[in-house]
Amino acid sequence: MNKSQDPNIAILQYRNIPITGLKYSPAQLLFNRRLRDNIPTLKINLKPAIPAKARQEFQSRQQKQKVFFDRHAKPCKQDFKKGDKVRVQLKDKWIEGRIHDKHQTRSYWINTDSDQAMYRRNTRFIRHNKSPPAAPAQGNSDSYNPVHSDNDKINPNNHLNKDTLTQSKHSGGFPSHDLLQSHSSASTQKADTQTCRDSPPIQHSHYKTKCGRSIRPPPKLTL
Structure with a gap:
């Protein structure tokens, strides 16, 4: 085909070559006879002949290919159902x-x-598909998100003030000594908590490496 200038001659030769694994060529399967080409041959080979066993040979060829393929292939374990x-x-x-x-x-x-x-x-x-279902949207109107106002904030002194006022009414307008002492202790505890929050954190003089090991500076002579 490389030397010939007519590609039809190469196609003619391809149609006269038998298929791999079969005794018949594409021309014999289509026209029931061989085509005449530029290669000398006998007249008996050009007579029509019906390829009766072509289908059986083709199926046996496929069966042989399946046997060799199944030697290294794995069985199909995936089974899907309708709607999966x-x-x-x-x-x-x-x-x-x-x-x-x-x-x-x-x-x-x-x-x-x-x-x-x-x-x-x-x-x-x-x-x-093993992916989990999508999460619901953040802006869903059905979700309940309570909002507290400034008046709803919890203040431990509110209950104390109410009790103080109640006791003061029964005691003639003056709160009792026990209520005043509990109120003063609560105020002192609140002030101590606020002082601890406002105080800066204690800084250690030793440095630490990335691994967490503390670095101690060497002692120096001071005169």
């Missing part, structure tokens, strides 16, 4: 979808969620 959530590979992306129906032993019809299109894919390109 899956991920299907389309070109370079994995798209979510659902199993619509089973086409053959290893292929299924899949309805994608993005474009609602129907695709037929082999189990090699199908995976179970």
